[in-house]
Amino acid sequence: MTGKTAPAAKKPAPATAKKKATPAPKEGAASKEGAAPKEEAAPKEGAAPKEEAAPAPAAATEETPAPEHPLEQPPAPTDESAPIPTEAGAEATPAPAEGSPAPPAEPPAPEPKVEKPKEEPPSCPLSLAVEEVSENSFTLTWKAPEQMGRAGLDGYVVEICKDGSSDWKAVNQEPFLSTRCTVPDLSSGDKIHVRVVAVSASGTSAPATLEQPVLIREILQLPKIRMPRHLRETYIRRVGDAVNIMIPFQGKPQPEVSWSKGGQPLDSSRINIRTTARDTIFYIRQAQRADSGKYELTVHINGAEDKATLDIQVVEPPGPPQNLKLVDVWGFNVALEWTPPADNGNAEIKGYRVQKSDKKSGKWFTVLERCTRTSCTISDLIIGNTYSFRVFSENICGLSDSAAVASGVAHIEKTKTTYQPEKIPQRDMMEPPKFTQPLTDRTTTRGYSTHLFCSVRGFPQPKIIWLKNQMEIREDPKYIALIDQGVCSLEIRKPGPFDGGVYTCKAVNPLGEASVDCRLDVK
Secondary structure (H helix, E strand, C coil): CCCCCCCCCCCCCCHHHHHCCCCCCCHHHHHHHCCCCCCCCCCCCCCCCCCCCCCCCCCCCCCCCCCCCCCCCCCCCCCCCCCEECCCCCEECCCCECCECCCCCCCCCCCCCCCCCCCCCCCCCEEEEEEEECCCCEEEEEECCCCCCCCCEEEEEEEEEECCCCCCEECCCCCECCCEEEECCCCCCCEEEEEEEEEECCEECCCEECCCCEECCCCCEEEEECCCHHHCCCEEEECCCCEEEEEEEEEECCCEEEEEECCECCCCCCCEEEECCCEEEEEECCCCHHHCEEEEEEEEECCEEEEEEEEEEEECCCCCCEEEEEEEEECCEEEEEEECCCCCCCCCCCEEEEEEEECCCCCEEEEEEEECCCEEEECCCCCCCEEEEEEEEEECCEECCCCEECCCCEECCCCCCCCCCCCCCCCCCCEEEEEEECCCCEEECCCCCEEEEEEEEEECCCEEEEEECCEECCCCCCEEEEEECCEEEEEECCCCHHHCEEEEEEEEECCEEEEEEEEEEEC
């Protein structure tokens, strides 16, 4: 057997050989011959054929004997690794690869899972600051972080730690979205470190901290009422108006606020008081004259206090003057007297307004305004006219709703004087009509009454005829035509667009006639 090589397997392994392991040479045969075959055909992972076994030629030395039995083709690697028995029933080592032993068969590695990129947590809250400190609490404020993440913020968590300790405690168990927080139940004199973190679904931000610890102590401030400038004088309202006044104050600790009127507490059914930490509000829904008076506001802290007075005056129009009467009538003059009204409307009477009305026109004309006395003299009355008089009282709300009317009338008569007229040659006073003042073109607004004026002279007194667009204006309530001492007037009541046109005033007497016209535009 020496000097011969092992014959190569010429036939493919039977189908049943796929399930069997490659037999290993016996130890005795190897020791007898003194050498083992150097190379055997080993299947590669994932490349072993299923139907035919690959030939396994091996170059042996002359001293290497051929194995007693032909080598069987090893099976292809499977998913499960199992011990390979030999023909003798002993376990065999895996078939070695070329030049090195083959590693044991391993199950295929599972496919790696694609990991989603982690969302970044929010950034640090901004502008952390202390807003207020009291003897047992303090208030923090901050701003939202610049980066909040895709999921948005769940809220903030405030943590505190006493100076010299490392035990941080959360003030709020659940995150909240407010950027303001009051930390209560602290001891005066403590130094507290603070930090605030933003919380979201992706994590927690870096904490925002204060550079220095917060010293818990009471900052005393004396009470002071800051009365607005317009309330330092009498506050005047009309009857039925609402009174809504806010008065700010200051002081630490929280001052006590009280209102009173005449030393008595306020009527809560009419007056509502609402007090906050920084101001107090005085409210009356519908003011009445009984609400007038001086209200005292007191703000006190322990033994210190500050007071302010609010003077409210609720007013209404006054009543009419009383006992108006004609004292005297002489020449062209009339003297009037009256007494102040019984009700001044809870305000000072600023004056009286005196008006007159002549019997012919029936219109009232103001003679005096803001007359401060309770008597007056009216002059320049026209001889032959009969006059009536009335007087209004006036306060800060305006004129009284009604006026006092004099019971009598004043008839201006000619003075009974006798004199010897100078003998003057008789002159012919007859004169045809002549207009001394013509009509003028006017423009008025729709719905507002307007007047047209002109002056005429002539003897005998001419008859006045008014025409519109050459059509005589007869008894029409829309027009009122008057003539007084040669002054002709035409009142057009609430004119409309159709009242525009050319108006003519014609004066006629036995000696002739004259006319003037003008254009009236209504816009």
